Amino acid sequence: MSVKGFGGGLARPGFRTLTTGLLLAAALWALYALDSQIQVFSFGDAGPDARSFPRLVLWLLAAVVALRLVLSLRREDDAFRLRPLGRVLAVVAVTILALWLMPSVGFFAGAAGAGIVVSLVLGERNPLMLGLPLVVAAIVAFGGQHGLNIPLP
Amino acid sequence: MLVDAFLELLNLWVLVAAVVGIASGVIIGAIPGLGPTMAIALLIPVTFSMDSIPAIILLLGVYQGAIFGGSISAVLLNVPGTPSSAATAIDGFAMARRGEGGRALRFALYASVAGNIFSCLVLMALAEPLARFALDFGPAEMALLMLFALLVIVLFGGGSKLDALIMVLVGACAGVVGLDPISGTPRFTFGSFAFDNGFQLIPVLIGLFAMSEVLLQAFDRDHDVSDAEVPPLKASVVRFVELWRMRITLLLSSVIGTFVGILPGIGSTVPAFMSYNLARSRSAAPESFGKGAPEGVAAPEAANNAVTGGALVPTLALGIPGDAVTAVILGAFMLHGLAPGPFLFRDHGLEVYAIFEALLLSSIPTVILGLLFFRVAIHVTRIQPRHLLPAITILAVFGAFSVNNSLFDVWVMLGAGVLGFLFRRSSFPLPPLLIGLILGAPFEQSLRQALLTSGGGYDIFFGSPITIGLAGLIALSLAISLALNLRKARA
Numbered sequence: 119m120s121v122k123g124f125g126g127g128l129a130r131p132g133f134r135t136l137t138t139g140l141l142l143a144a145a146l147w148a149l150y151a152l153d154s155q156i157q158v159f160s161f162g163d164a165g166p167d168a169r170s171f172p173r174l175v176l177w178l179l180a181a182v183v184a185l186r187l188v189l190s191l192r193r194e195d196d197a198f199r200l201r202p203l204g205r206v207l208a209v210v211a212v213t214i215l216a217l218w219l220m221p222s223v224g225f226f227a228g229a230a231g232a233g234i235v236v237s238l239v240l241g242e243r244n245p246l247m248l249g250l251p252l253v254v255a256a257i258v259a260f261g262g263q264h265g266l267n268i269p270l271p
Numbered sequence: 272m273l274v275d276a277f278l279e280l281l282n283l284w285v286l287v288a289a290v291v292g293i294a295s296g297v298i299i300g301a302i303p304g305l306g307p308t309m310a311i312a313l314l315i316p317v318t319f320s321m322d323s324i325p326a327i328i329l330l331l332g333v334y335q336g337a338i339f340g341g342s343i344s345a346v347l348l349n350v351p352g353t354p355s356s357a358a359t360a361i362d363g364f365a366m367a368r369r370g371e372g373g374r375a376l377r378f379a380l381y382a383s384v385a386g387n388i389f390s391c392l393v394l395m396a397l398a399e400p401l402a403r404f405a406l407d408f409g410p411a412e413m414a415l416l417m418l419f420a421l422l423v424i425v426l427f428g429g430g431s432k433l434d435a436l437i438m439v440l441v442g443a444c445a446g447v448v449g450l451d452p453i454s455g456t457p458r459f460t461f462g463s464f465a466f467d468n469g470f471q472l473i474p475v476l477i478g479l480f481a482m483s484e485v486l487l488q489a490f491d492r493d494h495d496v497s498d499a500e501v502p503p504l505k506a507s508v509v510r511f512v513e514l515w516r517m518r519i520t521l522l523l524s525s526v527i528g529t530f531v532g533i534l535p536g537i538g539s540t541v542p543a544f545m546s547y548n549l550a551r552s553r554s555a556a557p558e559s560f561g562k563g564a565p566e567g568v569a570a571p572e573a574a575n576n577a578v579t580g581g582a583l584v585p586t587l588a589l590g591i592p593g594d595a596v597t598a599v600i601l602g603a604f605m606l607h608g609l610a611p612g613p614f615l616f617r618d619h620g621l622e623v624y625a626i627f628e629a630l631l632l633s634s635i636p637t638v639i640l641g642l643l644f645f646r647v648a649i650h651v652t653r654i655q656p657r658h659l660l661p662a663i664t665i666l667a668v669f670g671a672f673s674v675n676n677s678l679f680d681v682w683v684m685l686g687a688g689v690l691g692f693l694f695r696r697s698s699f700p701l702p703p704l705l706i707g708l709i710l711g712a713p714f715e716q717s718l719r720q721a722l723l724t725s726g727g728g729y730d731i732f733f734g735s736p737i738t739i740g741l742a743g744l745i746a747l748s749l750a751i752s753l754a755l756n757l758r759k760a761r762a
Contacts (some may be wrong), residue, residue: 134697141441148444148459156451156458165722168451168458171715175447179440186433196696202490206692209489213482213664213685220678229668233661239489240657251661258669268673 133196138187145180152176205239212236225262225270230255276624279324280632288325289332289633294640296336300353301344301648302670307337307353307596315603323607324622328629330603331579334596335387335633338539338576339641342379343648346568347372348663350481350670354472355539355575357705358547360480362560362567369563373649377509378565379572380641382521384634385514386573389525390532390580391631395624398588398616406585408534410720411731415741416534417714420541422745424706426752427552435703438694442707443714445470452716453723465679472540474671474684475708479701481667482688485660487695492657517566520550521573528574532581539578540709544702546574580630587611587623 131139148155158167212235220228233251242248262268279285292314299310310333318326341353346363359379366375408416425435448459449469460466514521524546531542550570551560560567586597587604590611604611609619616623671684694701725731732738 133693137693137697137699140693141437145444151459155461157456159454159456165725165727166719168454168456171718172444172447172458175440175443175711179437179444182433182437182440186437189433196698202492205489205492206486209486209664210685210689213668216668217678217681217685220681225669225672229665232668233665236485236489236661236664237657240492240660242657247658250658251665254662255665258665262669262673266673269676270669270672271678 132198134190134193135187136198138183138190142180142183142187145176145183149173149176149180208239209236220271224259226255226259228271229258273624273628276621276628279621279625280629282325284322284325285328285629288321288329289629290636290640292329292332293336293633293636296333296338297340297343297640297644298336299333300337300340302666307334308599310334310337311596311599311603315599315606318603318607323609324625324629326607327603327609327622327626328633330600331626331630332633332636334600335576335579335630335637336640338579339380339383339572339637342383342568342572343376343644346375346379347648348481348659349484350663350666351476353539353575354476354705354709355543355571355578357476357480357540358543358571358575358702359568361547361702362562362564365561365563366565366568371563373645374509374565375563375568376641376645376649378514378568380638380645381509381514382524382569382572383576384638385521386525386528386575386577387579387634387637388631389522389573390529390577391627393529394580394583394630395627398584404533407735407737409735410717410724411734412737412741413534414714414717414721415732415738415745417710417717419741419745419748420545421706421710421714422748423545423548424703426748427548430700432752434699438699438701438703439707442704442709443711444707445475445704446708446711446715449712452712453719465677468675469712470683470687470708471674471680472705472709473674474680475687476705477667477670478684478687478689479691479694479704481663481670482684483691483695485664485667486688486692488656488660490692490696513565514569517569520546520553520566520570523549523553524570524573525577528577529581531574532578533584538709539575539582541706542574542578543571544706546570547702587615590615 152169152173156169156172158169213232216228216232219231230252233255234248237248237251259270262270295314296307296310300307311330314330314333318329321329338353338355341351341356342359342363345351345356345360346367349360349364351357351360363372363375363379366372421439425432425439446469448466450456450460450467451458457467524542527546527549528539528542531545532539547560547567547570550566551557551564554560554564554566556564582597583600586601588611590601601611609615609622667684667688668681671681672678674680691701694704721731722729725734733742
């Protein structure tokens with residue numbers, strides 16, 4: 119994936135700036151929450167405890183990501199485009215909905231529904247071809263449950 | 272002994288067991304989420320009434336077949352069937368996209384066979400002494416070995432070292448989630464039991480490679496609804512001279528796979544990526560890697576198949592399984608009265624060498640079955656993305672669920688998919704993230720075990736010839752990388 123487009127700098131941030139910024143925020147939050155998320159019971163052992171390695175790795179991550187962010191601001195970035203991003207969000211949203219509903223509607227209905235929406239998002243308009251995810255979901259559900267004994271929802 | 276063992280193989284049931292095992296392994300391995308462990312576990316009951324030699328040959332055939340089968344979906348769909356085939360997907364899928372899927376699969380097949388033959392020869396010749404050497408690896412040695420593996424990925428992985436370091440650290444941070452490996456304290460579990468086991472590798476892998484591909488295609492789709500241009504299928508022929516040109520790559524990858532496979536707990540993913548990076552750093556055209564370089568397919572395949580023989584060394588000679596797959600195989604050996612350990616070779620030498628020879632000879636049915644399977648499988652690349660990607664979405668959900676029969680893993684897969692989409696759009700490399708995730712937790716465990724043993728003293732990392740050798744290798748890698756950077760800067 120080449121990094122190109124019309125984004126770049128703080129004024130027009132692109133994917134790289136966004137991803138790096140998210141990583142930096144996540145690393146700083148994890149450092150802030152470290153003590154509350156990891157309890158340490160000291161028995162007088164020498165050497166590092168349960169917090170030492172995560173703290174080291176998170177500080178390192180925050181430092182190198184901050185450096186990358188500074189360096190990235192000078193580079194051209196892969197710009198956001200709203201319509202394509204909308205399609206990505208639609209696929210993510212429908213997968214979340216399918217997973218949310220899966221315990222009640224079952225694997226077949228959830229997976230087939232998600233597959234059909236992905237087909238539509240990718241440009242499929244032929245009603246016959248929209249049935250393809252139904253067939254795939256049926257084969258996977260039947261094979262998984264009866265061939266491999268996997269207790270699908 | 273070797274001749275007697277060979278005579279034991281002249282039995283129709285042995286041939287049937289090898290063919291059935293390999294065919295089942297290839298098919299199960301090609302389904303995302305169903306790795307060799309599940310394939311062997313599914314077929315163990317079939318072997319209950321069989322003699323020991325055909326039974327073990329069937330299960331080892333499944334092991335070999337599943338490792339190779341993982342590369343089929345990796346090459347054709349960019350969905351690694353097994354974690355170790357993630358490295359194969361990088362160049363294999365790129366080749367498939369330009370109509371060379373058949374060639375990519377053939378390179379994968381021949382490299383797999385080369386790796387398998389090498390590791391079987393090593394297994395036959397050196398099983399006992401190598402197993403004794405592997406026993407000398409304590410926590411300090413393992414910590415340095417893993418640090419070396421992480422450094423190799425960052426320094427020689429190609430592309431930006433800073434980006435690779437970020438991805439390794441992201442993987443290591445993800446590996447922190449779950450129970451602390453020493454004290455059992457929950458870390459970043461948010462009070463949920465589902466997080467206690469941490470992030471499982473297969474759902475993360477499926478998300479990073481398969482789900483992110485669906486999201487990328489949704490992002491990149493053109494506005495009109497016309498058919499996407501599918502490249503015509505090119506001839507799948509791989510000439511011997513092409514393989515001969517990559518003989519050193521195949522040999523080095525097989526050596527890495529075999530010897531890393533001997534060490535417990537590392538598995539086949541790390542040697543696959545190490546071999547990939549080594550092949551790229553040695554290549555005259557490193558820029559072609561990631562864009563469909565045949566060597567980028569052959570190197571990881573030779574390495575991950577060589578692991579099968581290497582992993583059997585400590586399993587059979589010492590009764591110490593290196594990973595989940597060999598633990599299941601160890602159980603199968605015991606089930607058939609072949610108790611692994613130092614006395615195995617003395618008490619059941621004939622059976623063991625017959626099994627080794629069968630493993631070596633199974634390359635022949637692997638090639639025949641592989642070539643037959645490709646004729647059908649290759650047409651997957653002709654399917655329009657808008658027909659294929661919904662099926663990939665369904666398979667991704669199924670593959671993530673089937674690991675632990677848990678919807679939590681499917682949520683993890685989706686999260687990894689979104690992250691994978693962001694990382695790929697931002698040109699961050701994914702392999703270092705995987706290696707960081709795989710090695711982060713065991714590295715921390717070995718490091719802390721070593722420091723607990725030494726009472727907090729760092730001299731333990733220079734206390735044995737092996738640690739000194741590994742520390743020297745780390746220093747040498749840093750020096751070489753620095754020298755290469757300086758030379759590039761001057762040029």
